[in-house]
Each structure stands twice: as C-alpha cells, then as structure tokens.
Amino acid sequence: MMVPSAYDATLAQKQAIVAASQDMRRQRQTMIEHLAPKAGEAILEVGCGNGDLTREIANLIGPNGTMVAVDPSSAMIEQASSAAPPARCIEASAVELPFEDNAFDAVIAAQVYCFVPDLKTAVAEAMRVLTPGGRLVILDSDWRSMRWTTGSEAAFARADRIVRAHYAHSDVPEQLPHLLADQGFGNIEQTVFTIENHRSDPDTYSASINDSVETALETVSKYPEYLLSEWQAARAEIIAAGKFHFRLDRIITKAVKT
Ligand SMILES: C[S@@+](CC[C@H](N)C(=O)[O-])C[C@H]1O[C@@H](n2cnc3c(N)ncnc32)[C@H](O)[C@@H]1O
Numbered sequence: 652m653m654v655p656s657a658y659d660a661t662l663a664q665k666q667a668i669v670a671a672s673q674d675m676r677r678q679r680q681t682m683i684e685h686l687a688p689k690a691g692e693a694i695l696e697v698g699c700g701n702g703d704l705t706r707e708i709a710n711l712i713g714p715n716g717t718m719v720a721v722d723p724s725s726a727m728i729e730q731a732s733s734a735a736p737p738a739r740c741i742e743a744s745a746v747e748l749p750f751e752d753n754a755f756d757a758v759i760a761a762q763v764y765c766f767v768p769d770l771k772t773a774v775a776e777a778m779r780v781l782t783p784g785g786r787l788v789i790l791d792s793d794w795r796s797m798r799w800t801t802g803s804e805a806a807f808a809r810a811d812r813i814v815r816a817h818y819a820h821s822d823v824p825e826q827l828p829h830l831l832a833d834q835g836f837g838n839i840e841q842t843v844f845t846i847e848n849h850r851s852d853p854d855t856y857s858a859s860i861n862d863s864v865e866t867a868l869e870t871v872s873k874y875p876e877y878l879l880s881e882w883q884a885a886r887a888e889i890i891a892a893g894k895f896h897f898r899l900d901r902i903i904t905k906a907v908k909t
Contacts (some may be wrong), residue, residue: 663726669859698763702731794821824902836906857897
C-alpha cells in the first residue's frame with residue numbers, strides 16, 4: 652500500500668525555495684562527500700523532493716551510472732523529473748520500493764524518514780534493495796536540538812511544538828542505529844551537520860521553518876489569531892536588536908549492508 656505524501660503542489664513550490672538556500676546547498680555537498688558516488692554506480696534516492704540532490708549525484712555517476720529517485724508526491728516527482736533528466740523518477744514510498752533485491756550500490760535519503768511512520772519497514776526496504784557491501788546514507792534532523800532566539804521563550808516553545816507536529820518522528824537519528832543493527836547493517840557511523848543562521852534571510856533554512864510556523868498559526872484553527880502577531884512581534888524585536896540566532900543539528904547516519 653502506498654503511503655501518500657503531504658507534499659502537494661504548494662508545499663512542493665515551498666520546498667523548491669528552501670532547497671535552493673545556502674544551507675541546503677551546503678547540506679547536499681556534505682551528503683555527497685559521505686556518499687562518495689563513483690562513476691557507473693547504481694544509486695537510489697528515497698524521498699527525492701525537487702530532485703536537486705538527484706541531479707548532482709546523477710552527474711557524478713555519469714552516463715554509465717543508473718540514478719533512480721522515488722517520492723510518493725506526484726508534484727515532487729514532476730519537479731524532480733525536469734530537474735534531473737538523467738534520473739528515472741518514480742512515484743513510490745520508502746516502505747514499498749518497487750525494485751528487485753540487491754539492485755543498488757547505494758541508497759540515500761535526506762530529511763525523509765521523519766515523515767515515514769513505519770521506520771522499521773523503510774530500513775528493511777533499503778536493506779533489501781542494496782547489494783551486499785552497498786552503502787546507506789541517511790540525513791535526518793534531531794528536532795530536539797532546535798534552538799531559536801525569538802525574544803520570547805513561550806513563543807519559541809509553541810513554534811517548537813508546531814514544527815514537531817509536522818513530523819511522524821522528531822528523533823530519527825536516535826532510533827536509526829538500533830533499527831539498522833537489527834536489520835543486519837554494519838559499520839554504522841553518525842556525524843553531525845549543523846545548520847546555524849545568525850540573520851533572518853530568505854536564503855537560509857530557518858526562513859522556511861519560520862514560514863511553516865506562520866502558516867500553521869495563520870491557518871490552523873487551534874491557534875488563536877493573536878499568536879501569529881505575537882510570534883511576528885517577538886521575531887521582529889530580536890531581529891531589530893541584532894540578536895537573531897537559529898540552530899539545528901542534523902545527523903548523517905551511514906551504514907553498510909554486510
Ligand atoms: C523535506 S522534503 C526533502 C526532500 C529532499 N530529500 C531534499 O533534501 O530536498 C521531504 C520529502 O519526503 C517525501 N516523503 C514523505 N513521505 C515519504 C515516504 N513515505 N517515502 C518517501 N518519501 C517520502 C516528501 O514527499 C518530500 O518530498
């Protein structure tokens with residue numbers, strides 16, 4: 652059974668904006684360093700979104716390589732197909748990968764598993780489609796590490812709750828080593844990738860998180876209307892004081908199918 656994605660056309664557009672930010676460009680570069688793709692390899696990206704990482708990996712494995720990307724969102728697959736023309740982009744979920752066993756040299760997923768309720772099946776599927784010796788590279792946020800100077804601890808606490816409510820899991824990096832070991836993965840390693848923004852700028856990751864918070868405060872009826880103005884006022888105050896600061900740790904987990 653396919654798990655539908657919440658990424659409709661509107662969210663797909665917003666995702667394209669954040670994917671172009673300096674933080675996400677640096678994140679893709681770091682992930683590629685960890686993946687170390689080689690010419691001619693067969694690589695699967697799970698939850699490819701707009702296809703920016705897909706395109707960069709496809710270019711590195713070259714014309715003799717096989718780049719495949721899946722995402723359950725049709726809007727995302729449409730964008731990825733035009734962003735990464737050498738890749739085969741398919742509508743599918745992490746928990747039901749439409750591929751033969753042992754089909755890929757590497758599987759990569761960036762900020763995807765937090766959306767997948769059944770993490771155990773997602774990890775088992777990655778294991779199944781990897782060839783023996785194949786590499787798995789997963790980046791996910793430790794949402795509990797998020798710190799945001801807003802001028803109001805109460806406003807921050809609400810923003811934190813709103814952000815976390817968006818995800819099936821806020822602690823994927825903590826769960827992964829155990830899930831991976833249970834599936835028989837070896838050489839499990841974790842590295843921290845920190846996003847730190849010292850200014851409020853549309854070219855940063857925190858701008859997109861702020862947009863999610865403001866959209867939730869504006870559109871979800873459980874938040875009273877005044878909360879949006881309170882949040883915006885707290886942010887404006889801290890920005891005017893030159894004290895804006897946002898920090899989030901993302902963890903890159905690597906493992907090998909032994
Ligand atoms: C935050 S975006 C990240 C996109 C891309 N990996 C990147 O780094 O720009 C999350 C993506 O996960 C996808 N997603 C959600 N549930 C999924 C599932 N069960 N299997 C695979 N992808 C999923 C969404 O459709 C969306 O494209």
